[in-house]
Amino acid sequence: MDTEQPVVRQKYSLRPSPLAAATTKLAATLSGVWAEGTEGRYFTAEQTYPRSHRQGIHLLEDFLAADSHALAKLCREPAINGVDLSSALFLDTETTGLDTGGNTLVFLVGLGYFENEEFRVRQFFLYDPAGEAAMLHAISALVQRFSLLVTFNGKSFDVPMLGARYWPHGQGHAQRFLVGMPHADLLYPARRLWKDRLRSVRLANLERTLLGVRRTGDVAGAEIPDLYLRYLHDGAVDRLLPVFYHNAQDLLTLATLATYAASVYADPFDGRVQDGLDFLCVGRAYEAAGDVDNAIRAYDRALSLSLHPAAQLDACKRITPLYKRTARLNHAVALWEEMVTSERRHSILPYEELAKHCEHVLGDLQRAESLVIEALRLLPLDPCTRTSERDLEKRLRRIQAKLAALPVSDAPAGESR
Structure with missing residues (x-):
């Protein structure tokens, strides 16, 4: 030394x-x-x-x-x-x-x-x-x-x-x-x-x-x-x-x-933060600190701004469980509906989530089926998803099996069973 x-x-x-x-x-x-x-x-x-x-x-x-x-x-x-x-x-x-x-x-x-x-x-x-x-x-x-x-x-x-x-x-x-x-x-x-x-x-x-x-x-x-x-x-x-x-x-x-x-x-909401990616980052910081309400606000603001596909998917993935945890499922459904009707339909995530909601909550099997079919069509265009084609096909078969098992009187209008 x-x-x-x-x-x-x-x-x-x-x-x-x-x-x-x-x-x-x-x-x-x-x-x-x-x-x-x-x-x-x-x-x-x-x-x-x-x-x-x-x-x-x-x-x-x-x-x-x-x-x-x-x-x-x-x-x-x-x-x-x-x-x-x-x-x-x-x-x-x-x-x-x-x-x-x-x-x-x-x-x-x-x-x-x-x-x-x-x-x-x-x-x-x-x-x-x-x-x-x-x-x-x-x-x-x-x-x-x-x-x-x-x-x-x-x-x-x-x-x-x-x-x-x-x-x-x-x-x-x-x-x-x-x-x-x-x-x-x-x-x-x-x-x-x-x-x-x-x-x-x-x-x-x-x-x-x-x-x-x-x-x-x-x-x-x-x-x-x-x-x-x-x-x-x-x-x-x-x-x-x-x-x-x-x-x-x-x-x-x-x-x-x-x-x-x-x-x-x-206070990122007072106008000093303008970029969607910055709101996504501050949302993560709030979430890590356990501040769920501000995390939701930040993710929601990020999604309202222009985000590239990977960032949009990240924000959606993060805000969805927070909505569910705080009994705001209606907010989550509104987000998914907005995403599937948006011109920037890059992710299959909202299709998956809406399909599950329609199948298990609303019992709307016909729409659940159409959402999974659309997700399968968009799957090659979504580089960020971890969902496989096999996963979607398995979901589709299950929904179609449920549709086939419906009594004729319960089948969706226009179908013959």
Whole structure:
């Protein structure tokens, strides 16, 4: 364990002189300060923003009025419900790679939080791998002031990556703060609310398509590790400015994303949601949370909008059992009737459901027969169904057997038995 830092130095071919020279330029170039902690010297860059700062479609302070209940449901983290959002800590890290092994450094740890009338961003920078212990100790001391962690993919990446760095310095106990507080990892709400429509829910794509955030002077995330490794080689601090900007912007966007996601879940019916796929997604989120009434409303709204065949089938499959569970069979029947008369007759599901209803509830065997025959005709055109031709033919034979067994006086008009 104690040999890890020398290994890192050997891997990156560190030369003391470039980094020693770089330390004299850090404060001026990165608008930061040096501090002395119990473990040694560390460097932080600091920026403050007014709470009224606009990051895309929201002000930073809008987060403070967000619905914590909605955020808890979306994150599936009950402990978030009722938490004081002013005690939230936004976390984003930059690393030399994606591997959680010992040779990956977390060289920039961005922390954002509300303080007085400002939003403060503190960026702990690993100016030299030899100073890692001091940086980590300072981070743990600050983080313990807060009661909610907000990240994007932090559960899978930032938190385990940062936590792993404590062990080589004998500070394993100190990293427990990272897993001990409620954690709003916004990657999961993003997937639940927008994956169907956007496909990619990378933070950069969410900024462009949903949040109205436009960056200038940014750097692609894939380029960041190499920029730091070059800094370790030659001590050139200037090239890291876009990395600090990138990290700070991620923190600001987390506040906007959390606010917007919570507002969509809290009330998607107020006009902010327009796309059928988004209503389908929020319906699933409501259903998973046990909110049947809002799930039905969302699925119903999705079906009223334009959906591709697979999405329409999914919405129909999901809303049908909810209608039945809540004794609203008439709503289900109305939906099936609308679907079989629609010009967008892509799915055999409504034909199957109506056939069962006609056979078992209404006793209308003749219509049940015609519905199954139509389902058989449409079966090759429905790529999403799991019903086989054999299943439909079996149903048809049963219905026809029932028709054949009817007394002549009970046979449908126009038939002779």
